[in-house]
Amino acid sequence: MKLGFIGTGSISDAVIRGLLTSDYPVDQVIVSRRGERFSTKLAADFDKVRIEDDNQAILDQADMIFLAVLPQIAKDVLSGLSVPKGKKLVSLIATIPIDDMKAWLNTDAQFDRAIPLPPVEHHSCVTAVYPGSPDVMALFDKLGGAVAADTIDAFDGYGTGSALMATYFTLLESAAQWMVAHGSDYGDARRYLAALFSGLAENTNKSPDQSFSDLYDGHITVGGLNEQVAQTFLREKGGAAIHTALDEVFARIKAASSS
Ligand SMILES: NC(=O)c1ccc[n+]([C@@H]2O[C@H](COP(=O)([O-])OP(=O)(O)OC[C@H]3O[C@@H](n4cnc5c(N)ncnc54)[C@H](OP(=O)(O)O)[C@@H]3O)[C@@H](O)[C@H]2O)c1
The missing domain is CATH 3.40.50.720 (NAD(P)-binding Rossmann-like Domain)
Incomplete structure (x- = not known):
């Protein structure tokens, strides 16, 4: 080839x-x-x-x-x-x-x-493909996996989801800065948080049959600290902010596609 x-x-x-x-x-x-x-x-x-x-x-x-x-x-x-x-x-x-x-x-x-x-x-990222010809899927499979989008909306949805990368780093930077303000060295906080999120990603990849919601249940103690942070995030409209941001990015992709 x-x-x-x-x-x-x-x-x-x-x-x-x-x-x-x-x-x-x-x-x-x-x-x-x-x-x-x-x-x-x-x-x-x-x-x-x-x-x-x-x-x-x-x-x-x-x-x-x-x-x-x-x-x-x-x-x-x-x-x-x-x-x-x-x-x-x-x-x-x-x-x-x-x-x-x-x-x-x-x-x-x-x-x-x-x-x-x-x-x-x-070789560590799943690639969205539309419409997903078998030979193209096979190629991206070698680079970490491939998902075929059946419709252009689904494909643009993957493109929209990929725009969360900067938010991931924003979350980590914000947590690291909070830890520094409470006495941590930045390098230690960075190492600690990077390993924590990498471990979570590994647990998630090793449990393909569990939904993110199942994994939430498996990683919290009812009434514990993790549940508290997640509830505060939702109460402060973190979930709604993510949906609004994704809606806006999706609309931007659609507008650019038709111009
Ligand atoms: N970066 C990502 O993570 C990513 C992910 C998925 C999709 N994409 C898409 O992939 C495309 C490329 O993105 P990129 O980040 O790789 O951009 P990039 O680094 O700017 O690469 C585009 C390349 O096209 C070259 N080019 C310009 N005119 C050309 C011509 N007439 N013939 C052949 N090559 C020419 C440019 O060369 P010169 O430097 O000489 O101008 C440049 O190296 C974009 O449409 C982007 O939306 C990017």
Whole structure:
């Protein structure tokens, strides 16, 4: 299998590094020279990576081609390229509908969208794929797992959920600062909280049959301190704030997709 990448930026870099350190069968990875910082380093690090200056040459030579430029330049980059028969396309480009890209490229090729996130480099992140062609699912499965979204709303829902990353760090920073204000060293508080949340994530991953609500029950003492913090969070409208934020992000994705 020859893979191609049009747009060699930070997310292509993570996907390529993840694939080339997995047992996914890749003969060659052909990357666009742009961005040069990433393409040069990839080619230096992996014998299987080759740089191409011309995006059409990537489409001509690779079997499965990943589109990974920024949404605002996607139309300019894709219009005028031609997709030879039998190619498979995977767009990582946020918000741009498949039908728009098919029209720009004048193709009816197999076309998926996917939302890989930086931890795919270490095979530790589940990637949402729409509509979820089996060969694309199999590829992302090697990077930590894949979920197929049956509808575009479900796919945009995963994109919305991925916007919680900064809130996770905000929660940890806020807790660490509170601990520092009560006498902890920042580095010790950071280490303590990082290990606590990593342990919780591990427990969660090892208990796939338990809902988050079951895990809540398993991690609290009724009337205890953890229950108290969760109840305060809900009383202070933390749950409602999360729903409002997700609603707003979902609406923003929908607006960008239709503009
Ligand atoms: N980063 C993430 O976590 C993430 C996750 C999922 C999806 N995405 C999506 O993936 C896409 C790329 O994101 P990114 O974070 O990787 O962005 P990025 O680091 O800015 O990478 C985009 C790359 O496209 C290159 N490029 C510009 N014009 C080009 C052209 N005509 N031909 C080929 N390449 C060209 C740029 O090169 P120059 O530097 O030379 O301009 C740049 O290196 C975006 O649509 C984003 O929404 C990102």
